[in-house]
Amino acid sequence: MKYFSAGHGACPGCGLPIAVKNVLQVLDGKCFVVNSTGCLEIISSQYGKSAWGVPYIHSLFENAAPVAAGIEAALKALGRKDEGHVVVFAGDGATADIGFGCLSGVMDRNHDIIYICLDNEAYQNTGHQQSGLTPLGEATTTTPVGKMMPGKLKNKKDMVSIAVAHGIPYVATSSSGFPADIRRKVKRALEFEGTKYIQIHSPCVTGWGVDGKGGVIAAKLAVETGLYPLVEFEYGKLTRVRKIKDRKPVEEYLKMQRRFRHLFKHPMGKQIIEELQRIADENTRRYGLDVKRK
Amino acid sequence: MMKVVRGFYSVAHAVKTCKPNVISAYPITPQTEIVENLAAMYANGELENCVYITAESEFSAASILVGASAAGARTFTATCSQGLILMSEVLINAAGMRLPIVLVNTNRALSAPLSIWNDHQDSMFMRDAGIIQVYVENNQEAHDLIPQAYKIAENSKVLLPFMVCMDGFKLTHAYEPVNLHTQEMIDEFLPPYEPVAKLSVEKPLTFGAYAPPHIYMEFRVALQNAMERARKVIEDVFKEWAEFTKRDWSGHIAAENVDGAETAVVTMGSITSLVRDVIEELRKEGKKVGLIKLRTFRPFPNDEIKKALEDVNKVIVIERAVSFGNEGQVAIEIKNALYGGNNEIYSFAVGLGGRDVPRELIVKIIDNVMKGKVKQGFYFEGVHEFREVIP
Numbered sequence: 001m002k003y004f005s006a007g008h009g010a011c012p013g014c015g016l017p018i019a020v021k022n023v024l025q026v027l028d029g030k031c032f033v034v035n036s037t038g039c040l041e042i043i044s045s046q047y048g049k050s051a052w053g054v055p056y057i058h059s060l061f062e063n064a065a066p067v068a069a070g071i072e073a074a075l076k077a078l079g080r081k082d083e084g085h086v087v088v089f090a091g092d093g094a095t096a097d098i099g100f101g102c103l104s105g106v107m108d109r110n111h112d113i114i115y116i117c118l119d120n121e122a123y124q125n126t127g128h129q130q131s132g133l134t135p136l137g138e139a140t141t142t143t144p145v146g147k148m149m150p151g152k153l154k155n156k157k158d159m160v161s162i163a164v165a166h167g168i169p170y171v172a173t174s175s176s177g178f179p180a181d182i183r184r185k186v187k188r189a190l191e192f193e194g195t196k197y198i199q200i201h202s203p204c205v206t207g208w209g210v211d212g213k214g215g216v217i218a219a220k221l222a223v224e225t226g227l228y229p230l231v232e233f234e235y236g237k238l239t240r241v242r243k244i245k246d247r248k249p250v251e252e253y254l255k256m257q258r259r260f261r262h263l264f265k266h267p268m269g270k271q272i273i274e275e276l277q278r279i280a281d282e283n284t285r286r287y288g289l290d291v292k293r294k
Numbered sequence: 295m296m297k298v299v300r301g302f303y304s305v306a307h308a309v310k311t312c313k314p315n316v317i318s319a320y321p322i323t324p325q326t327e328i329v330e331n332l333a334a335m336y337a338n339g340e341l342e343n344c345v346y347i348t349a350e351s352e353f354s355a356a357s358i359l360v361g362a363s364a365a366g367a368r369t370f371t372a373t374c375s376q377g378l379i380l381m382s383e384v385l386i387n388a389a390g391m392r393l394p395i396v397l398v399n400t401n402r403a404l405s406a407p408l409s410i411w412n413d414h415q416d417s418m419f420m421r422d423a424g425i426i427q428v429y430v431e432n433n434q435e436a437h438d439l440i441p442q443a444y445k446i447a448e449n450s451k452v453l454l455p456f457m458v459c460m461d462g463f464k465l466t467h468a469y470e471p472v473n474l475h476t477q478e479m480i481d482e483f484l485p486p487y488e489p490v491a492k493l494s495v496e497k498p499l500t501f502g503a504y505a506p507p508h509i510y511m512e513f514r515v516a517l518q519n520a521m522e523r524a525r526k527v528i529e530d531v532f533k534e535w536a537e538f539t540k541r542d543w544s545g546h547i548a549a550e551n552v553d554g555a556e557t558a559v560v561t562m563g564s565i566t567s568l569v570r571d572v573i574e575e576l577r578k579e580g581k582k583v584g585l586i587k588l589r590t591f592r593p594f595p596n597d598e599i600k601k602a603l604e605d606v607n608k609v610i611v612i613e614r615a616v617s618f619g620n621e622g623q624v625a626i627e628i629k630n631a632l633y634g635g636n637n638e639i640y641s642f643a644v645g646l647g648g649r650d651v652p653r654e655l656i657v658k659i660i661d662n663v664m665k666g667k668v669k670q671g672f673y674f675e676g677v678h679e680f681r682e683v684i685p
Contacts, residue, residue: 029495029498030495031495032365032493032495034361041504042504045500045502045503045504046503046504046505046506047503047504047505047506047509048503048509050500050503052498052500053498054495054498055493055494055495055498055499055501056493056498056499056500056501057360057361057364057493057500057501057502058501058502058503058504059357059360059361059384059387059391059502060357060383060384060387062353063353063354063357063360063384066349066353066354066355066357066358066361067357067358067360067361067364068361069347069358069361070316070318070347070357070358070359070360070361070362070363070364070365070367070369071361071362071364071365071493072361073315073316073318073345073347073358073361073362073367074315074316074345074361074362074363074365074366074367075365076345077315077316077343077344077345077362077367078315078343078365078366078367079343080365080494083494083495083496084495101350101351101354102350102351102353102354102357104350105349105350105351105354106354108350109347109348
């Protein structure tokens, strides 16, 4: 792949290159990549060893969205808009925490960019600390399991609803477990002018505690349990969801990952598993995920 | 064309003639009317090939310019005080990426306590960022410096952010006659920006790579080298401008009557006019006192200072900032430049947070030093008697 070449430093089984390669394949090299500080930046952009075959800029942790807006403005002012799309790759912490204000400003002004949030559900680059997109019950190094604490006490921030509330033309979720879904959604996003937000669930083998092949399996299970619904909104209206045939219980997803394994032993674990099942059920109801039996 | 305008307009008009491609800013007193004026020009279609973005913070405004500048656009913003500090992470990054962003800082105090009024604490905080800093005395000088700033910053030997420092309120809000640039004039003086490297699909480059220990230091040496090369470029552009407009603002420093002087005062910014006035009077009385107006603060004109002040016995630094735990930053720099010499150096911080600096205060400072009434050291002047609540 000439746009994101081999030899980058991602762990075997990492979801990030899967997402990035599929996005870049759709854009066919006609793009400007803006990357926030984080895993993807560190594995791909060492001086002299850049993996990027497309124009790429990394500025800071929290400013990828406005940097992208600046590139888009420059292309417009210089009459170079046809040269390519401006696409951001940012982690969940860069998106939902430290860069949240910046991103809100960009969505509010509706700059013509595609913002891809690579959601591996914690600060994995610094060694697995909780972020605003870490789910309920996950053990991280800053929400560790102890006698009193069963991991993180609050569920993920609903970035999808927040993005939708900004009135931007296209908001979607996708998953590194479903590469064709990523490609289709990026293609769809290109049809809109304005800010497009796509949040891609992206497994982190070390942070989640799965082996190399387990990442994609976990990512698929997140969708198949209803915990990570794949949805699409156009101008605020839910237009499409990925239906689930035989929805699996959340335990199946939780028990295969080290980050949730304590829930099966901890005194508060049962309650948290029940709550996660309730969240999956609620997602299913809210988005109509279940295929109705005839 | 000579017109009576406010400082804001003198900046906005000059920026317009430089044909920026991307302007992004966030309101903050006493800068706001600069970007308001530019917004009005934008709304009236006076800014061609330009996108004007009202950001949701100074941090984002600066970030937008990083992206725009990397893509090859000529960029502008204005800010000050808390806004500059909020931008600081981005501007330091822009310097490291060698992006020639031009900004105007309308110097204002830092919080706490909150103060919207003038001093130099904000830009002094950015001293070590790798950003060129030039201070102006009046609105004509601010107006003239804008096209020069672009020409210097965008020079391939330099490629650094450029901060024009003008005193908040004292200059921004002041009405002064300003000889306004015509478009033809600036088109002749300032060529379009031709970036050495830019983000483009045709030739994909990686900007903002990270550097492990085996290569990081070389980037920082290169940044210092760019600052060193900027000395000559700045001087050349200043000279070119003087010949082009017949308005000569001098070089990195303007040394006035220092030859044969026993005492010299070093100042920066709008206070220079007042100090010059006092010095002229003292000279009429036969006192041997001169003036150094410091224009370029980064890169610091060590050689020029040394040459001008070598034979001056007493050097008085009057400045509007302080590095807490040491003394005023300008004094620190002056001492460094004069190291090894025989000068006596007296350093005075005045006018913090917009405190008025009356003529009598300047007279008193110079008089006390000349008569040997004060020892060498650092002093706050113009401070009321007060009781500290803590401890």
